[in-house]
Amino acid sequence: MAEVKLRALGLREVDFGDFDRYLTVLTEDGRKVEILCKNARRGKKQNPAARQFCYSAFILSERGGRYALRDADLVHSFFPLAQDIERYALACYLAEAASALASPEEDSPALCRLLLHALYALEGGKRDPALVKAAFEWRVMAESGYAPDLAVCGVCGKGIERPPVCFSVRGGTAAHEACARRVGGFEPLADAALRALAHVLTSETGKAFAFALSGPARAQFCRMAEDYVQYHLGRGFDSLRFYHSVALPQP
Numbered sequence: 001m002a003e004v005k006l007r008a009l010g011l012r013e014v015d016f017g018d019f020d021r022y023l024t025v026l027t028e029d030g031r032k033v034e035i036l037c038k039n040a041r042r043g044k045k046q047n048p049a050a051r052q053f054c055y056s057a058f059i060l061s062e063r064g065g066r067y068a069l070r071d072a073d074l075v076h077s078f079f080p081l082a083q084d085i086e087r088y089a090l091a092c093y094l095a096e097a098a099s100a101l102a103s104p105e106e107d108s109p110a111l112c113r114l115l116l117h118a119l120y121a122l123e124g125g126k127r128d129p130a131l132v133k134a135a136f137e138w139r140v141m142a143e144s145g146y147a148p149d150l151a152v153c154g155v156c157g158k159g160i161e162r163p164p165v166c167f168s169v170r171g172g173t174a175a176h177e178a179c180a181r182r183v184g185g186f187e188p189l190a191d192a193a194l195r196a197l198a199h200v201l202t203s204e205t206g207k208a209f210a211f212a213l214s215g216p217a218r219a220q221f222c223r224m225a226e227d228y229v230q231y232h233l234g235r236g237f238d239s240l241r242f243y244h245s246v247a248l249p250q251p
C-alpha cells in the first residue's frame, strides 16, 4: 500500500454503512479523487479537515487506484459559508459543476484554483453572489475546452473589431451585428456584458471575480452563463435547482 500526500478541496460527502463516508475531493492539480474515510462518523475518530468545503493537506493510502484516508490537516475551511443558505447552495453548485468537469485521470490545475477563488469571493461577502456564479460558469467552461470565441465572427470568419457584438450560446461564438441578423440565433450582447465577459475569460484566475456589473447587462451576463453551461454540458444540476429555490429574487 503506497502513501500519497496531496492538497485537495472537499466537494461532496456520501455516508454509507454505520460509520463510514466517501469524500470526493478536487486535488490542487484539478483531479477528482474519491477518498474512503473509515469511521468518519464515529465520535472521536472524526477528522474535521476531511469534510466538504475544507481545503486540506491529506495523507492517503493508495492501492490499485483506490484511496483511503490516513490523516488530514486543515489549510482553510470554507465551512462558515454554510451559515448563509444562499451562499451555501451556490457553493454546492460550483462544487458540483467543478466535479462534473474534473477527471480522475487528467490534471487541470486551473479548475481547483478557480473554485478556491470563487469560494474566497463568496466567503468575503463583498462580491455579488450572482456575478461570482456567472464568472465561474464562463471561466470554468473556458478552462475545460469550451471557451467562447469573442474575437472572430462565427458567421463570416473575420475579426470583430468593435461593438455592437452579438453572441450565440449554442454556437459558443460572437458575430458582427449584420452577420448575426442574416443567419439568426444570435442575441445582441450589452457592451458592459461583453467587457465583463472579456475580463473573466482573460484575467488571472485570482482576478476573474473582481469586476462589477449591474442592470440589464448583469442579468444578460448571468442568464447566458447558466445557459452556456447547461447547453454545452448537456445536463442540469440538482444543486442549481436548489440554489434557485433559495436565492433571493434579483433586483
Ligand SMILES: [Zn+2]
Binding pocket: 153, 154, 155, 156, 157, 158, 175, 176, 179
Ligand atoms: Zn461577420
